[in-house]
Amino acid sequence: MKYAFVFAMAAVLIVFLALRLGGVTWLLLWPGVSFILVALAYAGLGEHAFGKRVDGRMQPWAVILLLPYLLLTWGAWHLVRWLSRERAFDEVVPGVFIGRRLLAGELPDGIVTVLDLTSEFVEPEGIRRAGRYVSLPILDASILPVARVTPVLRELAVGSGALYIHCAQGHGRTGMIAAALLIARGDALDASTALSMVQRARPAVRLSATQSRALAELATALLAVRPGAGAALPLSWRDADASCRGLREEWCRSQDSLLSHLVHCIRTPFCSKPAPECQVQALRRVVDAEPSEVTRAELAAIHSGCSRGRVANHAVLCAPACPSR
Known part of the structure; x- marks a missing residue:
């Protein structure tokens, strides 16, 4: 709700200025509407507000309504990419890579599947066509229901070939989902161990309190034997x-x-x-x-x-x- 409050306050301020000053400042109503939609997304509307499609592109209506916010976000992403000394990607365990959103030509060699966790970016066409592309949009610093995430992770866990997981910068969302995937694959037996493995590979990974709780819930769900097996996997x-x-x-x-x-x-x-x-x-x-x-x-x-x-x-x-x- 913190993000919802921040964007709602920004939207109210922008709309107030547009109505107060009039004239050309009426153009500020566009970013005001954009920020209101983002606030609604964090307030409960969810990642659907961004119109991210399964093919990695965004719905035209979402791009138009959110364009002021998207331009700000995309510009900040490019600025961080230019200034950051952090590697674009890192390998957690053999065959599992994590990192920031990549541009065409930056994808590591041998990647078979790309898991895109962003809701606020269009995936570059060169990345989408490099292999299998899976979109699991999550709001920045946010989570998804466990029931939506576990089937995707279980499917990816049995897949063959190298996997690349990314969000915007490869920190919060990527860290949470990558750690959960390690549990699904059997590389780690609990959330703490899995997260430590991810952070050793990419030290800047940090989870919010909400994401940490979500990872613990994912670990519990993924360690459970599928229906009909009659037991849970051993904790150690x-x-x-x-x-x-x-x-x-x-x-x-x-x-x-x-x-x-x-x-x-x-x-x-x-x-x-x-x-x-x-x-x-x-x-x-x-x-x-x-x-x-x-x-x-x-x-x-x-x-x-x-x-x-x-x-x-x-x-x-x-x-x-x-x-x-």
Whole structure:
């Protein structure tokens, strides 16, 4: 609401001056209307007020109404780009890049997917056509409902190829969503660890109090096993190991061949490569075949982690108890 108040006060002042002075100052009504619309966006109308389309462009009506605000925002962005010594982008983990909005030709080599979090910018055509483009517009310093964000992150977490995430400067919105993605991928097991990983790569990342709470909610949602699995992912691999000890002997007896197949498919814990199909299929068969509720929950947790392309340490810890191959 702070942003809503600031823009509303600015709009009231501008409109007052236009009506008070008259004449050519009537032109100030345009920026006044622009600021009123921005205030309404932050007051509850949301990112829809900016008319951002799924293809990265903005609706013509939004550009016309918001043009005074947009010119101010775009000008400030270019000024920061020229003066800032911060790198345009940074790599958080292999295959996940974060940074500011890029111009055509600035995109890192090998990027397959671009996740655009801005609502106030038109994505350059060269960026949109460089690969797969995903638009998830969020107001600056703001958030989206968890239910809207988690499906996007889960889809991106299982995707192949390098990913670039950006907002305007690559700090607030980017930091929040990138940290949540690390959790969805299995690179981090809680919000604090995920955010620390993002900040190590890009130290200027800072979240508002609202964004920090949203990240915690996203972490909770993303760590939950999908409907039907019957359990949540373990909060730490220490907890997973404790559960695993009691299951090793049973796994080795009843799932010997499948576990062997799984272990042979595993390369490196938390590797950045997509999970091999044999690994995913083996895990699915194990989950479907296991009769014990507790065991099924643990196996579902492993399946959820491995199918995202991150090998669960839980499975690696269990493997040594099985007969050597």
